[in-house]
Amino acid sequence: MSRDIEYGNLMHQAMRGLIRTVLKDVQDHGLPGAHHFFITFDTTHPDVQIAEWLSQRYPEEMTVVMQHWYDNLDVTDEGFSITLNFGDSPEPIYVPYDAIKTFVDPSVEFGLRFEAAEDEDDDDESSAETPEDPTPQPDEDRSAADVVSLDSFRK
Template identity: 35%
Template structure:
């Protein structure tokens, strides 16, 4: 049987995301005081994020939304939440996977947490070009040229 190393960072991230999910479930059921306000930042290029084209263009990497008074249709699922928010007096529907969240802030209780978003499917054209270039180049280890102390 292979022994594994415990990845505490990933486990803590997952626990925090579960707390955020439960808070949003309570918010959707109107169980939370109206004094609370939630700022949620997320990677807009993460796998599963659904944004209108205009918002995707305005926020190409990361976006922060506020859940306080003007939001509708808050729906919490296992791996994501969706909500309708007002942008420039127009209602827009968004879907945000929990693993795309980078920050969560509740100013009412001064609670803030920054998460490590490790969505492997976040890729840019630049990343693809670099990978392609590296795959064509021969990598030489510097260790091969170091003097060895006897």
């Protein structure tokens, strides 16, 4: 029986571990300097917990900003919970790491994006990329961001 090394899944685990480590540090010490995060996640993920009105407003995905005001950040091995302000209305949310689609810290031009692979060989594997900054930044030059793509390593 043939066994393959699932590099895409291993890369996703490593990238999610990096997010967990960063959020744990913020939980323990706060956001340093100008650092702030744009986190986009799948609102249809079965373990995501958001208010019903947020679910209706963002039926597929939403991006939250962790910057000036946040409260009750609790980082676990499976995900994180945080209270954020939505139009002067504090709302608690819970996001499992495997629901995250993008994690960006624009203060240092760092971004991670999790993408589902095309069904090239009927695989259920995911591809892992660290692309250019995925946050919308009109008329700004994004060429300074480091880009690493795993496409060149695939068969």
